[in-house]
Amino acid sequence: MIALTLALLVLLSVAFFAIVKKKKMQSWLWNYTKSQFTQKPTVSGTQHVMFCFVDHYEPQWKNKDNIELERQRVDRWMVDYPKMASQFLDADGNHPKHSFFFPEEEYRKEHLDKISDLCAKGFGEIEIHLHHEDDTSDNLRKTLSGFAQCLHEEHNALSVDPETGKPVYAFIHGNWVLDNSHPEGKWCGVNDELIVLRETGCYADFTFPSPDESQPAMLNTIYYAKDDPEKPKSYETGRPIVKGGKAWGDLLLIQGILGLNWKVRKKGIFPQIENSDVRKTFPPTPNRVDLWVDQAIHVEGKPEWIFIKVHTHGAQDGDMDTLLGEPVKEMHRHLTSKYNDGKNYALHYVSAREMYNIIKAAEAGEEGNPNRFRDYVLAPPAFKKLA
Numbered sequence: 001m002i003a004l005t006l007a008l009l010v011l012l013s014v015a016f017f018a019i020v021k022k023k024k025m026q027s028w029l030w031n032y033t034k035s036q037f038t039q040k041p042t043v044s045g046t047q048h049v050m051f052c053f054v055d056h057y058e059p060q061w062k063n064k065d066n067i068e069l070e071r072q073r074v075d076r077w078m079v080d081y082p083k084m085a086s087q088f089l090d091a092d093g094n095h096p097k098h099s100f101f102f103p104e105e106e107y108r109k110e111h112l113d114k115i116s117d118l119c120a121k122g123f124g125e126i127e128i129h130l131h132h133e134d135d136t137s138d139n140l141r142k143t144l145s146g147f148a149q150c151l152h153e154e155h156n157a158l159s160v161d162p163e164t165g166k167p168v169y170a171f172i173h174g175n176w177v178l179d180n181s182h183p184e185g186k187w188c189g190v191n192d193e194l195i196v197l198r199e200t201g202c203y204a205d206f207t208f209p210s211p212d213e214s215q216p217a218m219l220n221t222i223y224y225a226k227d228d229p230e231k232p233k234s235y236e237t238g239r240p241i242v243k244g245g246k247a248w249g250d251l252l253l254i255q256g257i258l259g260l261n262w263k264v265r266k267k268g269i270f271p272q273i274e275n276s277d278v279r280k281t282f283p284p285t286p287n288r289v290d291l292w293v294d295q296a297i298h299v300e301g302k303p304e305w306i307f308i309k310v311h312t313h314g315a316q317d318g319d320m321d322t323l324l325g326e327p328v329k330e331m332h333r334h335l336t337s338k339y340n341d342g343k344n345y346a347l348h349y350v351s352a353r354e355m356y357n358i359i360k361a362a363e364a365g366e367e368g369n370p371n372r373f374r375d376y377v378l379a380p381p382a383f384k385k386l387a
Contacts, residue, residue: 024212025273028219032259035220040296041303048346048370049293049339050307051090052355053278054099054206055314056129056172057115060106067108073315074111080324082123088332091346092371096332098124098314099352101172101206104147105131109154113386116155120383125351126157127206131174135189137196144200156382159353161201168201168378170352172311176210180232183213192229194250203378204356205235205251206309209258209275219258220297222307222359224248243301244365254355256309257295263287276310279319284310284331286338293339299362305370307355353378 059070085095100115112126119125128147132140151157152167161168173188180188190196197205209215216236225235226249239248256276264272264287274291278284292308299305314323322328340347346369350358354374361373374380 024215027213027215027217028258031217032219043304045304046343046346048305048348049335050305050348050350050355050358050370051096051335052099052307052309052350052352053096054101054127054172054309054311054352056174056311057100057102057314058106058129059108059111059315060103061313061316070108070111073317073320074114076320076324077314078114078118080320081118082121084324084329085123087329088336088349090336090349091340091342092348094349095123096349097122097351097354099127099170099206100124100314101127101129101170101352102151103129103131103174104143107147107150112151112155112157113384116157116383117386119157119381120385125353125381126151126155127170127172127352128202129172129174131187133187133189137190137192140190140193140196141200144196144202148201154384156384159378159381162377162379166201168203170356171197171202171205171207173205173207176207176212176214178205178207178214179227179234181214181235185232188232191232191234192227194225194227194234195229198250202251204352205253206311206352208253208255211275211277215258216253220255220295222252222254222297222299225251225253227251241299241359241363243299243362245363247363252356252359254307254309254352254359255297256311257292257297259291259295261288261291263291278310278312278323278328278331279316280322283322283327285327286330286334289331289334289339293345299359302362305358305362307359309355350374353380 059073063069081098088096115126148158148167148169158167158169160166175187177187179193180191218237221240223238223240225238227234235253257274259274260271261274262271297307312323335347339345348371357376357378358370358373361376366373
């Protein structure tokens with residue numbers, strides 16, 4: 001009997017580690033498990049929920065030779081997004097705001113003209129996304145600086161540094177491999193990428209969580225990372241941002257939620273991995289929204305301000321009905337009904353820039369309604385309108 005029990009335990013252990021490796025959870029599962037036994041800080045009064053939806057927005061997805069298909073994808077968002085978003089308001093009277101992280105390598109002026117016009121109407125903002133491979137620091141610096149200048153000059157789409165007057169931006173790395181973090185060195189090539197990002201005006205990275213080995217060990221945390229220019233994945237650890245603290249290192253990383261959802265189980269046994277991704281196969285159900293709020297990512301010392309960042313790939317055809325139709329409406333109905341009662345919760349729809357500003361206000365020790373701090377450090381872009 002003892003031998004049988006031991007054999008069963010061995011088999012279960014082997015199966016467990018096989019699943020962990022297959023799902024690429026090894027970089028974060030231990031820290032996540034420890035966090036579940038850590039007591040959450042007590043919050044009295046209203047909890048303010050900042051909700052940010054970031055988009056790896058790629059009109060050329062699986063298509064580089066069909067401009068008409070690109071136009072169809074962009075045009076659907078220009079028509080259907082304001083129709084959907086106009087139905088919902090947060091505590092401040094704002095509609096949902098979509099942060100379009102547009103790939104440098106897919107730039108077309110006509111697409112950005114349309115998105116800029118949508119943003120000018122209050123429905124979102126534009127930031128920078130990039131896919132690259134076998135790159136160099138010098139070329140990356142030129143690429144990012146050039147694209148930031150283009151977005152600023154052609155579309156008035158970026159905020160500017162209040163001291164230097166130069167355009168600044170938030171960033172999402174293509175294929176999740178920030179700072180050359182792929183185990184085989186794919187899809188980047190630049191070990192000092194955090195430094196290059198800082199030098200070219202990046203105020204925060206919004207890449208994570210990641211579905212693979214590039215995910216940092218620090219999860220469900222807003223933190224500063226310091227680059228080691230000789231090594232990849234320098235963001236593996238860092239310093240959490242804290243109330244009353246100061247900026248440190250090279251770059252601020254603003255992460256979404258990563259964990260296990262025990263209310264949704266595969267084969268009735270294994271919990272679903274929650275990685276903040278929203279798409280047809282992973283719709284934004286009320287159950288997921290509750291999990292996002294319960295994770296309560298915050299600036300240390302300021303637990304009454306919660307920061308939720310979810311992501312998608314909005315130009316992929318199969319997901320648009322989810323992102324512009326009934327599933328996302330259900331998400332917003334749940335957010336505005338359960339988390340915007342004015343007593344226990346107040347909901348604030350924010351862009352990536354506004355989320356950063358409110359985080360910096362929390363770090364500085366500001367109090368009260370976070371709506372006051374949407375433009376705390378970086379002012380909103382002007383955005384060019386279509387004629």
